[in-house]
Amino acid sequence: MSCSAIGLTTASLEPVSGIVEPGEEPADAAVREVLEEAGIAARATRLAWVHQMDRVTYDNGDVVDYLTLTFRCEWVSGEPHPTDGELTDVGWYAVTDLDALGMLDDDHRQRIALATASEGATRFEGGC
Numbered sequence: 001m002s003c004s005a006i007g008l009t010t011a012s013l014e015p016v017s018g019i020v021e022p023g024e025e026p027a028d029a030a031v032r033e034v035l036e037e038a039g040i041a042a043r044a045t046r047l048a049w050v051h052q053m054d055r056v057t058y059d060n061g062d063v064v065d066y067l068t069l070t071f072r073c074e075w076v077s078g079e080p081h082p083t084d085g086e087l088t089d090v091g092w093y094a095v096t097d098l099d100a101l102g103m104l105d106d107d108h109r110q111r112i113a114l115a116t117a118s119e120g121a122t123r124f125e126g127g128c
Contacts, residue, residue: 013093013103015070015111030071038090039083041076048072048115051125072115 018033020026027044034042049070057063080090095116098104104112114123 012105013098013101014105014108015115016090026069027071030069030073034073035078036084037082037087038078039081040078042073043076044071044073046072046115047122048117048120049111049123051123068111070111070115 016034016037018029018037020029021032024032027047030044031042034040047069049068051068053066053068055063055065080092082088082090093101095112098109098112114120
């Protein structure tokens, strides 16, 4: 099962996500974001994917490249529910049903596939 959410402004289904706070370890950020956005206590068990998102150019001319880390997390306690006003719906979805919902983009579909794989090393882009 995948805990996924429908965003308030996106109207699309996507895994819980967020930004690492200054001084915070990435796995701790993943666990915090799941609790803050979905009301679920979780434990990060594996780094599944490391990749660079598409370059973003802001109105002021700043150009940035964001690094995305996808973690596999396991449920510890709690039932999913919107907690911080960012999301309109949060729930458990069977991975096999995600395509039928038609609300998941290719990037998020790949993140979920890599995170829910039962085994495997972290996937890195480049570096060869």
